[in-house]
Amino acid sequence: MGMLSRIAESLFWLGRLMERAQGISISLQVQHSASLEASEYFDNSNWEPILNAVGQLSSFYRTHPKANPDSVMDYLIFDISNPNSIKSCISKARENARGVRDMISRESWEIINVFYHEFNNYNMDLVMKEGPDEFFHFIRNKGYSFDGVSEITLFRGTGYHFMQVGKYIERADQIARILDVKYHIPLKSVSDVGNPVDIYQWRTLLDSTGSYEAYVKYFTTKITSIKVADLLIFNRHLPRSLIFCMDEAMKSLKEITHQKEVFASTASEQKIGKLYYQLNYANIEEVFFFGLHEYLTNFINDLISIGTQMNSDFFGSRG
Numbered sequence: 001m002g003m004l005s006r007i008a009e010s011l012f013w014l015g016r017l018m019e020r021a022q023g024i025s026i027s028l029q030v031q032h033s034a035s036l037e038a039s040e041y042f043d044n045s046n047w048e049p050i051l052n053a054v055g056q057l058s059s060f061y062r063t064h065p066k067a068n069p070d071s072v073m074d075y076l077i078f079d080i081s082n083p084n085s086i087k088s089c090i091s092k093a094r095e096n097a098r099g100v101r102d103m104i105s106r107e108s109w110e111i112i113n114v115f116y117h118e119f120n121n122y123n124m125d126l127v128m129k130e131g132p133d134e135f136f137h138f139i140r141n142k143g144y145s146f147d148g149v150s151e152i153t154l155f156r157g158t159g160y161h162f163m164q165v166g167k168y169i170e171r172a173d174q175i176a177r178i179l180d181v182k183y184h185i186p187l188k189s190v191s192d193v194g195n196p197v198d199i200y201q202w203r204t205l206l207d208s209t210g211s212y213e214a215y216v217k218y219f220t221t222k223i224t225s226i227k228v229a230d231l232l233i234f235n236r237h238l239p240r241s242l243i244f245c246m247d248e249a250m251k252s253l254k255e256i257t258h259q260k261e262v263f264a265s266t267a268s269e270q271k272i273g274k275l276y277y278q279l280n281y282a283n284i285e286e287v288f289f290f291g292l293h294e295y296l297t298n299f300i301n302d303l304i305s306i307g308t309q310m311n312s313d314f315f316g317s318r319g
Helices: 002-035 048-053 057-061 069-077 087-101 104-120 124-130 132-153 159-185 196-208 212-218 225-234 242-257 268-279 285-291 294-316
Strands: none
Touching: 002 048, 002 069, 002 132, 002 159, 002 242, 002 294, 048 057, 048 069, 048 159, 069 087, 069 124, 087 104, 087 268, 087 294, 104 212, 104 268, 124 132, 159 225, 159 242, 196 212, 196 225, 212 225, 225 242, 225 285, 242 268, 268 294, 285 294
């Protein structure tokens, strides 16, 4: 039973870590894109917004005096002392995958292994020389490759569903944080909302999450903050929306517990189900009335609680 718990935990975190690497890369791309725009609208030298949104502001300042572009990108991409840097995520994902080789497909392992070695060819000098956008594109494409290959090669057993729960919990967490990154990028005045730079930032967010074409198909009007948030929170047809993620996490958790009825058999199911139905019966007007930042903060805290409960219910850990 202990071995089964460790395998389940490794698969759960394999799904989470691969998704986390993508999410941090997307957040960095949104912040980097904003920093290139005209400073008449906002302070493009201030990179605290992304640190705040990804929950690493205090840990960053323990070792760095100033949040400038180079120091923040290095910390979030390459710093191995940061357990949530992209490098740390990829290394831990590979370590987890190696420990469960018999539970994942050969093709899935090969993608992770190649990703790990190719990533280690990079450093900050090379990223800046080739352009950060090229690097972020590399990270995103490797994540897409892993998702696609896993989807068509993995046996639909309990192990697969633990990976799915981890992936979708993390994806929801990262999308909420990416939206919050944009929220935290300060414009100089309220009148700047909706100006070309503001719209460009929202467009970059849509592009980075692979959601721009969906936005164009779903909405016929120009890009606005409320419609972007509506798409990424409440559109159940978009694979990166919060409601889609929670629906998929809930389905896979029911497969793990073999619970086909409405009633939940574990506290984890109860928490995921509650969060899903909160999304199901809310709307974007209510979110903006409550406050987008406050709503996303509560949502992220609920996801943290779900992760803790998964440890307790399935992995033999109380913390």
